[in-house]
Amino acid sequence: MGSSTIINSDLSLGVFTGTSFNGTRFLNTTMRNSNCTDIDLTFGQFIDSSFDNTIFTNATADYATFTRCKMRSVDLTGARLKNTWFSYTNLQNANFIDVNVNGINFSHTDLFNAKINDIQLLNAISIRGSRLPNGTYIDQDYNLITNGYADCNIPLESSWNVDENNSIAIIRSKQDENNCVFAPNKAIGPVRFYQTISDKYKQVRWELNPVLVLNARLGGQMTTITIGYPGHTYTMNSNHIEPIRFPLNKSMIKEIITVVVTFNPLKGDLTSNWCDDIQITIELADQPD
Structure with missing residues (x-):
């Protein structure tokens, strides 16, 4: 199904285990409460779409882009997300257990109550403008150097x-x-x-x-x-x-x-x-x- 475009569709409650959506564009499409275990979303583009409560266990979404999407309570356990781009996306209560987030962009996302640890957030390319799991809003990214602020208590x-x-x-x-x-x-x-x-x-x-x-x-x-x-x-x-x-x-x-x-x-x-x-x-x- 690669390189196709899906527009204004409702794919909720579907079973897409092992399906390849490599390079597919989703526009204003709904895929809530679906089983997407082992799905391939590599280079996919997902805009103004909803994936609430969908299972993405062991999915592959390298270089995929999610813009203004609803992804509340998605399960991404063990997913591969190399250089995946989440922007202005709702990821409340999402599960990022065993996910390598190196290279991921989380700018302007809502990660409230998401299962993602501090090390994962530190390894993301950007978290600017996001709400963190503890509810804190952050307006800038982590500094790429340490003690650039001349801390009086750090040698x-x-x-x-x-x-x-x-x-x-x-x-x-x-x-x-x-x-x-x-x-x-x-x-x-x-x-x-x-x-x-x-x-x-x-x-x-x-x-x-x-x-x-x-x-x-x-x-x-x-x-x-x-x-x-x-x-x-x-x-x-x-x-x-x-x-x-x-x-x-x-x-x-x-x-x-x-x-x-x-x-x-x-x-x-x-x-x-x-x-x-x-x-x-x-x-x-x-x-x-």
Whole structure:
């Protein structure tokens, strides 16, 4: 049944065990309370359709797209969902037990009471704009680096590499004593610290033109934040404080992308050089067709 289109149909209470819908488009179609065990939905496109209470145990839905669908209480136990795209979809009470969600997009989905754990959510490409199983709404994706927010209670070296011991410090902000920032701890620069970003971005759907977005706050004329790999970098500094957009493509899959912060303070001038709130997220520039 591949590459066909099903429109305005009601397939509820059906038994589709082992059926192939590879490449099929569902538009405004209902398949509630159905048995879809071992079904093949690879490259399928499902728009404004309903699958409430349907069993998708051990289904395969690699590169499938579910947009504005109702999928309350679906059972996806053991399903294969490589790079599956759920967007503006209701997944309340859905069962994701034994599902590898690496590369899945959950942006603007409702996962309230879904059986999905924190590790699975952490491995998803995006959960921006979603409601989590505990009812919490989240407006941004996980940071691809750790301790980018200069946590006062976390040692720098637990997340960051430094070129020279004790050359970087986490100190109280001059503007807000309740907040900490990264700052040089050496009167003569340059000094730098750096971190390799999570390789989660390598799981994206390259045809969607993924972009790494670097946001940060910084101070000082000689403070720079660079993202990239040798021969291919973008830099944020006092003259360019807007978010950095780092386009990705499949040729970069073997590269190691690093974020590097460099302070080059003038002699005796330490506190005017600082940075904080370093965040790197993945943005998918396009939607699936």
